[in-house]
Amino acid sequence: MNNALEKSSADLPGSKNLLEKSKPMIFYSIGLALLLFLLKWLELRFIIFRHSFEVYIGFIAVIFTILGIWLALKLSKPTIETVVVEKEVYINSIENSFRQPDGFELNTSLITQLELSKRELEILNLMAKGHSNKEIASELFISLSTVKTHNQNLFAKLDVKRRIQAVEKAKRLQLTP
Amino acid sequence: MNNALEKSSADLPGSKNLLEKSKPMIFYSIGLALLLFLLKWLELRFIIFRHSFEVYIGFIAVIFTILGIWLALKLSKPTIETVVVEKEVYINSIENSFRQPDGFELNTSLITQLELSKRELEILNLMAKGHSNKEIASELFISLSTVKTHNQNLFAKLDVKRRIQAVEKAKRLQLTP
DNA sequence: GCTGATTTAGTACTTAAGTAGGAGTTTTTA
């Protein structure tokens, strides 16, 4: 048994992202719960009026708020814009050393060469951060199945078998920070 | 020679600071409170005109739908910025655009600090290269069980849950090339 | 020789990951 003392000096916790991402939804849920309690409380305060009416209104409000959120999430386009730029690509040029201080430069030409889609890249990035399929699914508001499908295509395009190989290759080829 | 089209897409929402995220929530709460009082007031008004109940409900529905949409848009993906990456890309072929042999310096002090054993480090390195447990086992001439045991200890020492997180952390902390 | 850490190995179990194939919907593009 190794009871190693927890002495993490200057590392960043890895699981913070998940919490941060789902936080809005949690807040929202809590908010809704609080709202319901608030409605109940108001009901007791202003008991002059009919209970059923209050509950009915509250119900309507909640339902339509949810509807609004659903609508927004479903219909709003993800505000990711794609900028197309023409570039010169020098073949057989000497590989010069970029890897400068703080210097991550996305290998955009390679991305188009490999025909990686926007979504696939997005998933690749999350993968590289160590997130599981389930986490990726909930972070991108898609199902686990979809993530797996994307993974299949991603692995095929990168010509790898496993997710760590994908990440290893992606980092090596500057596809992800 | 070749003119290549390059796409560069903006990445991931990223982790916004908490304050920015909770700010809408506060506004929303205040808005709700105001709205409830407004509803109360309206109730007093409309109690005389019972017949316009449907109008009232419709009003509430619309208001809360709009609120929901606004909330969702505010919270879900806070204005992803488009990043136009303009850079000269020097490539040979897909496989040859490696990262440079940059000065990798093993963080030996951290290794001793984390109490990583020789074998664990060995396994970590193979892991970082994308090898599976089975592959690692046969490469080190040990059983799969042993690899798994080492993994458990390794994950505990690195304070991670999955191998991919271990690799990510190891690379970040210069524990492996 | 004793102690403690390391390395090895096991069972039994649960969860995650990956595969194969199909299919519907949306968006882009020619």
Place this chain on the structure above:
DNA sequence: TAAAAACTCCTACTTAAGTACTAAATCAGC
């Protein structure tokens, strides 16, 4: 406007990974 991508989701399955123990050699240092 029709075709082609891209994105979504599913079932059913297999394999890999991880957990939670237990335990026995091995070896270095006292």
